[in-house]
Amino acid sequence: MTTQISLETRPKPLSSALQRHPRGRLAALLSLPMVWLVGVYILSLALMLVTAFWETDSFTSKVKPGFSLDNFASIFTVPAYFAAAVRTLGIALTVTVVCAILAVPLAIFMAKVAKPWLRAVLAVAVTLPLWAGYLVKILSVRIVFSEQGFFNWLFGPLGIQSPGYGIVVTIIALIYLWFPYMAIPVYTAVSQIPANLFDASSDLGAKGLRTISTVVVPLLKPALIAGSIFTFSLSLGDFLAAKFVGGSTQMIGTIIASNINLNPPVAAAFSVVPIVLVLIYLLAVRRTGALENL
């Protein structure tokens, strides 16, 4: 039977080889992303964290391998460090809450009230700042709140002065930077809520605010949490906003930035702080069960 022979000697396609070797299949699928994830992403982070246990020569600022927990202790024993950590946490929480408060009504309006053309205009308006560079946005906030800037030009005649560079403008700058990351998931979630839920709520006698608090917000919880992970963790790690509009405000990021050349082990130890805070945040969020819906 010549046909049978030709079938057996025919070269085996790659797909059938992978079909017979599940491990090979898995390796082929995962090797590339794992090289990136472990080799580049996690390993470099781990190497950086190792230096947190090292010491710095007091004269030459050279980093010397060793083992010491002093750098971690300094986070708690140096009042300026501890205050900066607490301040950063407060700023990040404020930014997150304000972003959420702004995002929910905007999303409801965009998804349920606005006409399609207005919806498109608002969607562009929300995402427009993302087109600009990060530093450009911070500098634009700096210019807006400068003594002779837009804010004083607009509100000066009403007797309202720019708060001056400090914590308030830092928070405003961070909200400006991260708002789209909150607004977009919330908007997506709102637009997925069926319109008849609103009708039902209305039929049962609920007014606007009641509907929002008992129907919309519970349905939005996963989106709000997803957005808050962005706004919270990005605010925790940021240093350029504080540097350019914070006046003398110090955040975790500014302390890392000032130590990165002068005392890398302290910078490495301090970089653990946002990691721990975000972990705590994620654990707290997980307990609410919201992550499962993401």
Added chain:
Amino acid sequence: MKKKMLAVPLAMTAALGLILTGCASGGGEEAGSGELKIDVPEIPMQEELGEFEDEVNIVAWSGFVEPAWSDQFTADTGCTVNRKVAGTSDEMVQLMRTGNYDLVSASGDASLRLIVGGDVQPLNLDLIPNFGDDIVEGMKGQLYDTLNGKSYGVPIGRGANILQYNTDVVTEAPTSWDVVWEEDSPYAGKIIGYDAPIYIADAAVYLMAHEPDLGITNPYALDETQLTAAIDLLKQQNTIIGDYWSDPVKQITAFNGGDVVAGTSWEVLKKLSENPALEGTLPEEGSTGWSDAWMLAAESANPNCAYAWMDYTSAAEVNGQIAMNFGMAPANAAFCETSDEAKAHCDQFNATDEEYFSNVWFWTTPIEQCIDGRTDVTCTNFQQWTDAWLTVKG
């Protein structure tokens, strides 16, 4: 040494002697006897020039290495010039430690760290003929680039940290730094400070004049008490500060936007601001300043191109171009005689006015041995300054 140091009588002269003799007698011994000795790794000096390599890698301040003069250098020598711009001295030190660079335009606050860290090598001045008699008096053989009688740096230029103010608001020209340090300053909230640990020296300069009881005779030689006093002054200033700067662009926008009206500046920033309302002065207390020098990496891969570059940029015309481009006083005084434009530049930046610079304390890395000659105390080192600086802003 600076004239200022020479002017401070006995103690300083003694200290100078100790620096020279102490170091010359070999740095291997313990510094227990109280002499100022700095252990410097033995790195051999290059004896003669060899073939040029293909390139030279330079870490420099913005404006020090520009095609306007580096192209000519490449045409002359065949060495391609690769430039890396650094923003701060601390960044320069870290970059030099990567081993990827041959030359750095180090300021005084970085140079001792580089020398003692074994990151730069002593220079053979015979191989740099342009390093001649024309180097201005105040930049010859300073503590921060000359150790053990060996030279580690080729001077490029210098400048003072001046008090800049906006005449629209500060109508009475200040003659003292008190407007930026005292709590009752009429410009509280509109003051800008320099954002780096070395700014502690500015507080020390002010204390030298206003609190003589502290006994500060050199702002880079502070014992623990003196450092605490300087930090307290900085914390007091923090309550009236509007902003800090380390990025020149930020300083210019802060002044031009009206957010600050008085504070630390450089002549060049005043010029770049193009704001006729801005004036600058060197107050009666004196000031800090910076002095930059080319330094050659200990493990330089391209030492011959690097020597050629140091020689090329020490020539009056090239040194002058760098100084004019960056906005500082050139190291080579011969430049000032080359044209009317050069003369005007030298006058504006007080290039040959040693009287002016005698009031300027050039940045120096603070080290444990007190460079003011005191032997009964230990001075605070740069790491302590760094830690202390971060407590200023709270």
